[in-house]
Amino acid sequence: MSELLQFVFSGITVGAVYALVALGFTIIFNASGVVNFAQGEFVMLGGMITVFAHAAGLPLPLAALIAIVVTAAVGVALNRLAIEPARGAPVVSLIIITIGASIFIRGASQLIFDKQIHSFPAFSGDDPIHVLGATILMQSLWVIGGALAVFAGLWLFFTKTLLGRAVLATSNNRMAAQLVGINTKFVMTLSFALSAAIGAFGGVLVTPITLTAYDVGLALALKGFAAAMLGGMGNPKGALVGGLLLGLLEALTAGYLSSQYKDAAAFVIILAVLFFMPQGLFGRKSTDRV
Amino acid sequence: MRISGKYWTLIFLAALIAVTPLFFPSGYYFRVGSLLFVNGLAVTGIVVLTGYAGQISLGQAGFAGIGGYACALAPVHWGVPPALAVVLGAAVSGVLAYLVGRPILRLKGYYLSVASLGFGILVAMVLNNERELTKGPDGINVPDIGLRGLLSDWGLNLTNGEFWYALTGICLLIGAWIALNLQSSPTGRALRALHGSEVAASTVGIDVARVKIQAFVISAIYASVAGSLMALQNKFVTPDIAGFLHSVEMVTMAVLGGVASVPGAILGAGVLTLLPQVLTVLAEYEQLILGLVMMGVMIFLQEGLVPSILRWFRGRDE
Numbered sequence: 001m002s003e004l005l006q007f008v009f010s011g012i013t014v015g016a017v018y019a020l021v022a023l024g025f026t027i028i029f030n031a032s033g034v035v036n037f038a039q040g041e042f043v044m045l046g047g048m049i050t051v052f053a054h055a056a057g058l059p060l061p062l063a064a065l066i067a068i069v070v071t072a073a074v075g076v077a078l079n080r081l082a083i084e085p086a087r088g089a090p091v092v093s094l095i096i097i098t099i100g101a102s103i104f105i106r107g108a109s110q111l112i113f114d115k116q117i118h119s120f121p122a123f124s125g126d127d128p129i130h131v132l133g134a135t136i137l138m139q140s141l142w143v144i145g146g147a148l149a150v151f152a153g154l155w156l157f158f159t160k161t162l163l164g165r166a167v168l169a170t171s172n173n174r175m176a177a178q179l180v181g182i183n184t185k186f187v188m189t190l191s192f193a194l195s196a197a198i199g200a201f202g203g204v205l206v207t208p209i210t211l212t213a214y215d216v217g218l219a220l221a222l223k224g225f226a227a228a229m230l231g232g233m234g235n236p237k238g239a240l241v242g243g244l245l246l247g248l249l250e251a252l253t254a255g256y257l258s259s260q261y262k263d264a265a266a267f268v269i270i271l272a273v274l275f276f277m278p279q280g281l282f283g284r285k286s287t288d289r290v
Numbered sequence: 291m292r293i294s295g296k297y298w299t300l301i302f303l304a305a306l307i308a309v310t311p312l313f314f315p316s317g318y319y320f321r322v323g324s325l326l327f328v329n330g331l332a333v334t335g336i337v338v339l340t341g342y343a344g345q346i347s348l349g350q351a352g353f354a355g356i357g358g359y360a361c362a363l364a365p366v367h368w369g370v371p372p373a374l375a376v377v378l379g380a381a382v383s384g385v386l387a388y389l390v391g392r393p394i395l396r397l398k399g400y401y402l403s404v405a406s407l408g409f410g411i412l413v414a415m416v417l418n419n420e421r422e423l424t425k426g427p428d429g430i431n432v433p434d435i436g437l438r439g440l441l442s443d444w445g446l447n448l449t450n451g452e453f454w455y456a457l458t459g460i461c462l463l464i465g466a467w468i469a470l471n472l473q474s475s476p477t478g479r480a481l482r483a484l485h486g487s488e489v490a491a492s493t494v495g496i497d498v499a500r501v502k503i504q505a506f507v508i509s510a511i512y513a514s515v516a517g518s519l520m521a522l523q524n525k526f527v528t529p530d531i532a533g534f535l536h537s538v539e540m541v542t543m544a545v546l547g548g549v550a551s552v553p554g555a556i557l558g559a560g561v562l563t564l565l566p567q568v569l570t571v572l573a574e575y576e577q578l579i580l581g582l583v584m585m586g587v588m589i590f591l592q593e594g595l596v597p598s599i600l601r602w603f604r605g606r607d608e
Contacts, residue, residue: 107580
């Protein structure tokens with residue numbers, strides 16, 4: 001029993017990060033229809049920039065803030081320099097552009113930072129808390145709490161603020177949003193900034209547990225993507241549930257089946273979802289206008 | 291007699307393959323050449339899938355892995371001759387592509403890219419983890435294909451480099467010939483029709499899902515044969531052959547040259563095969579440059595190098 005609880009704890013911690021990555025995917029996908037394979041690089045940048053800013057002598061909260069702001073700027077640059085100029089290009093081209101961006105960001109980080117594995121101290125010490133025979137790290141609570149706070153904040157943003165509703169309107173119908181006077185270009189910029197900032201925030205939260213390096217982004221992007229598919233592409237609620245479910249499945253696979261095939265869980269899920277319910281758990285069936 | 295554009299392409303390609311070795315300063319260049327041809331073969335499969343049918347696969351390396359490991363494992367475990375193992379790998383790849391593609395190609399958009407990506411990574415994971423069979427991440431030896439000995443019995447003595455240059459060059463020509471024939475066949479026309487509009491294609495009676503599966507299976511077989519040739523030539527294969535980056539590399543080669551045309555894609559394979567050889571001093575920057583090339587081509591030359599350059603020339607003529 002305590003063993004199962006232990007797996008659940010670790011699964012939810014990792015799952016919270018997947019949920020944040022999936023949420024980032026969702027925001028960009030809704031605003032622009034682009035599947036952003038560079039999403040994982042945002043998480044990497046969040047962790048790496050914090051590491052290096054902290055090592056340069058800045059206090060941790062300031063270092064984390066800088067990391068999130070810089071990553072958001074990278075997100076905006078990605079939109080302005082690579083996605084906007086290719087507007088109207090076929091899906092194939094957009095996918096290749098974001099994969100190119102992810103490889104580019106990885107290559108640049110390898111040069112700017114280094115190839116070592118890094119970490120920084122946990123926010124509130126390394127002492128684990130004992131719950132019913134299992135243990136959970138304080139940092140895990142930070143990760144889970146942080147993810148929940150992001151989801152709550154975004155929910156408020158999208159439902160209660162004019163700007164949030166403008167973003168929703170743009171994702172529903174770009175042309176119609178433009179006609180009622182919404183600055184859709186700004187909405188795109190905002191979506192990329194928001195999505196990058198959320199990714200970086202996830203990176204800041206999880207680095208003390210999982211450590212970070214220049215090449216962690218790709219795996220995270222793929223897992224986050226699996227989570228978004230599982231929940232239903234384009235649905236924030238789906239991103240949360242999909243992320244947590246994927247984290248749990250991975251932890252249980254590692255615990256009870258095979259730790260070697262832990263990472264396979266995500267891809268088996270992708271295939272199973274596509275085979276049996278391509279709209280995901282919360283997705284709607286889409287129809288096409290001709 | 292009028293020779294159609296298709297045959298000019300093939301004649302030009304054959305002449306290029308035959309004449310270039312006259313300028314090779316050392317035997318090493320035969321090896322680079324055959325590497326280029328193998329990549330060109332895999333990329334020709336992507337032309338059928340992405341260029342004709344408009345579908346994108348991010349798991350082609352998975353099929354290359356199956357082809358490569360078929361040549362490593364089948365001769366040792368089941369006594370299959372290595373040359374036949376190529377066919378076996380291609381068959382397995384084709385069947386797997388059919389099984390993965392059938393449920394997914396009913397859907398539209400980015401689904402195939404996601405599913406194939408998952409599939410490719412699963413293949414790489416199995417190759418890495420099933421150590422008893424595949425020897426794991428360190429790789430495994432591949433037996434000699436044996437054809438070179440056969441040729442020298444007939445009095446044709448080739449060095450190893452020359453033999454592989456010739457064999458992969460011939461395979462590339464055959465692959466290009468099939469792909470070019472396909473382009474003007476009913477299936478090819480159906481593929482290009484659904485690329486334009488799936489709804490329009492289905493209203494004129496094209497079984498959209500079926501021709502998409504055909505394209506996916508064909509591209510898988512190309513990737514598998516390319517993987518087999520690579521493994522047989524190196525006499526060694528590691529799970530990296532099935533890695534995600536290898537898949538991305540193949541797609542990049544195809545789009546760089548121009549994914550809608552066979553010669554364009556082969557040119558893309560050439561550029562990206564030669565680039566690392568030329569830029570060995572810049573190995574540090576390889577990822578940076580690869581990423582920039584991918585983004586730049588997709589933004590500025592959306593059709594790829596060859597069609598964009600051709601258009602530029604035609605524009606100047608007018």
